[in-house]
Amino acid sequence: MTDRELKEQIIKLKGGDSTAFKRLFEFYQEGLFWYCLKLLRDDKLAEDVLQEVFLRLWRNRENIAVDKSVKSYLYTAAHNLSLNTIRNNRLAQEKLRKLNPSPVENLDPHLLASGEQLKEELVRAIEQLPPKAREVFKLSRENGMSYKEIGEELNIGIKTVETHIGNALKSIRSHLKNSGFEL
Amino acid sequence: MKNYLEDNEFLAAYFQGSLPEVELTEFEQWLQLNPQKKAELEEYKLIWSATAALDANRQQSRRWEKLADALNEEKGREENAAPDWSPNLLYRIAASLLILFMAFSASYYFSAVEVTTPTGDVVTIQLPDGSTASINAESSLKYNKIAWKFGSRKITLQGEAYFVVVADGSSFSVQSDQVTTRVLGTQFNVYSRGNKVLVSCFEGTVGSDINGKEIEQVIINQGEFVSFQSESQSSKPIIARGQLHPLANSVGPGWIDGNYYFDKTPIGEILNEFERKLGIEITSNPEIDTIRFTGQLKLTTAEELLQIMSATAGLRYIKAGEDSYKLEME
Numbered sequence: 289m290t291d292r293e294l295k296e297q298i299i300k301l302k303g304g305d306s307t308a309f310k311r312l313f314e315f316y317q318e319g320l321f322w323y324c325l326k327l328l329r330d331d332k333l334a335e336d337v338l339q340e341v342f343l344r345l346w347r348n349r350e351n352i353a354v355d356k357s358v359k360s361y362l363y364t365a366a367h368n369l370s371l372n373t374i375r376n377n378r379l380a381q382e383k384l385r386k387l388n389p390s391p392v393e394n395l396d397p398h399l400l401a402s403g404e405q406l407k408e409e410l411v412r413a414i415e416q417l418p419p420k421a422r423e424v425f426k427l428s429r430e431n432g433m434s435y436k437e438i439g440e441e442l443n444i445g446i447k448t449v450e451t452h453i454g455n456a457l458k459s460i461r462s463h464l465k466n467s468g469f470e471l
Numbered sequence: 472m473k474n475y476l477e478d479n480e481f482l483a484a485y486f487q488g489s490l491p492e493v494e495l496t497e498f499e500q501w502l503q504l505n506p507q508k509k510a511e512l513e514e515y516k517l518i519w520s521a522t523a524a525l526d527a528n529r530q531q532s533r534r535w536e537k538l539a540d541a542l543n544e545e546k547g548r549e550e551n552a553a554p555d556w557s558p559n560l561l562y563r564i565a566a567s568l569l570i571l572f573m574a575f576s577a578s579y580y581f582s583a584v585e586v587t588t589p590t591g592d593v594v595t596i597q598l599p600d601g602s603t604a605s606i607n608a609e610s611s612l613k614y615n616k617i618a619w620k621f622g623s624r625k626i627t628l629q630g631e632a633y634f635v636v637v638a639d640g641s642s643f644s645v646q647s648d649q650v651t652t653r654v655l656g657t658q659f660n661v662y663s664r665g666n667k668v669l670v671s672c673f674e675g676t677v678g679s680d681i682n683g684k685e686i687e688q689v690i691i692n693q694g695e696f697v698s699f700q701s702e703s704q705s706s707k708p709i710i711a712r713g714q715l716h717p718l719a720n721s722v723g724p725g726w727i728d729g730n731y732y733f734d735k736t737p738i739g740e741i742l743n744e745f746e747r748k749l750g751i752e753i754t755s756n757p758e759i760d761t762i763r764f765t766g767q768l769k770l771t772t773a774e775e776l777l778q779i780m781s782a783t784a785g786l787r788y789i790k791a792g793e794d795s796y797k798l799e800m801e
């Protein structure tokens with residue numbers, strides 16, 4: 289969307305237009321999701337935050353300033369909600385120490401880009417897997433099949449499926465490390 | 472001792488959630504004893520989570536359905552006049568954000584310079600090194616005087632500005648969206664609106680890069696431009712460089728003196744500029760916005776400009792009210 293179209297959608301959103309809300313969701317959700325995922329390292333938690341961010345945008349629609357950046361509103365909300373989630377999640381507490389924990393005013397462009405970067409590197413890493421491992425891994429991750437289902441589909445044993453999955457995880461991790469990506 | 476993370480089958484079973492309780496407990500104890508392995512497991516968790524989300528289209532519709540359900544549920548609650556907690560919570564969030572913001576700005580207050588230009592106005596300021604920045608309408612330029620003194624010569628720009636740099640080897644950088652432009656002694660214009668950053672060099676040399684990666688910077692000389700255009704606001708911009716049209720090059724950026732030369736510029740961008748400059752509102756549609764316009768335009772009255780544009784691009788305009796117009800396909 290151009291600057292102009294965005295502005296039009298925001299004006300419509302302020303008036304309670306749900307189509308405009310959907311268009312803004314479609315425009316921003318992917319980037320926001322990967323941003324949250326990079327912070328939270330858990331796709332379920334990242335989706336919860338993503339949903340909360342847009343619920344707030346909808347609830348707060350009447351108070352949005354048309355000439356302010358919606359992007360920075362959304363990312364600031366996503367950043368702060370992610371930090372809250374980490375605080376409430378004891379397992380992830382250690383992660384927080386590594387992060388710069390200051391809320392708002394802190395949308396580091398490196399961090400903004402790193403979510404999308406992770407996505408690109410993952411796609412590349414998966415493409416470089418040996419064919420069989422790649423097939424098994426994709427059936428598991430993208431199609432959500434269980435190891436048993438994959439085994440039946442490809443006519444191989446569960447142990448073999450597990451070996452492929454484990455190998456794939458390791459080589460993706462080393463691919464990301466070798467390409468200098470900070471996990 | 473066994474290294475669990477080296478065991479492919481174990482790793483796979485762990486993520487599937489099919490490990491027996493006993494083995495899981497043993498593994499957790501082992502993790503307690505090996506903190507560096509804990510970090511490694513975290514990395515696998517990120518990979519495991521992230522690879523489930525790679526199919527963007529399917530994810531988008533699923534996420535939307537989930538959000539729509541939550542919105543409907545919320546709407547149902549409001550209608551039943553259940554206790555409404557959200558204003559209170561929002562108020563508290565807003566209050567804490569405000570306090571943080573005030574604390575943050577107080578420390579920088581006395582050294583921060585921020586110039587925001589209203590509709591229809593161009594403001595020229597002098598930077599600490601004597602260079603000047605002319606700031607186009609509806610733009611904002613920021614820097615910090617103290618930071619500048621200590622060598623951090625960074626300017627943040629939203630919108631558009633034209634820089635004339637003093638000729639004593641002074642240097643600073645302009646941060647606009649994802650793009651950083653570094654001065655190498657020169658006159659240049661930075662345009663940063665929507666998902667586009669366009670840097671045009673009218674004298675000397677400048678270098679622009681994405682996200683401060685100076686090593687990958689694109690260096691342009693007099694008479695050249697470089698544009699960074701991204702599809703969505705977080706995706707990697709596509710870089711294109713080229714020659715400024717001789718007419719554009721001879722006069723500097725058009726907005727400085729109102730003599731514009733557009734070179735295959737999308738009409739949407741031109742309309743935005745006239746809206747900002749003349750304080751008018753022009754309604755069009757995406758089809759019109761993407762038509763490219765080439766030619767000279769002098770900033771006069773709205774009607775005159777619309778007339779010329781309409782005639783060249785096969786459009787017509789309607790006066791929809793005071794200071795508001797509508798453009799349509801002929």
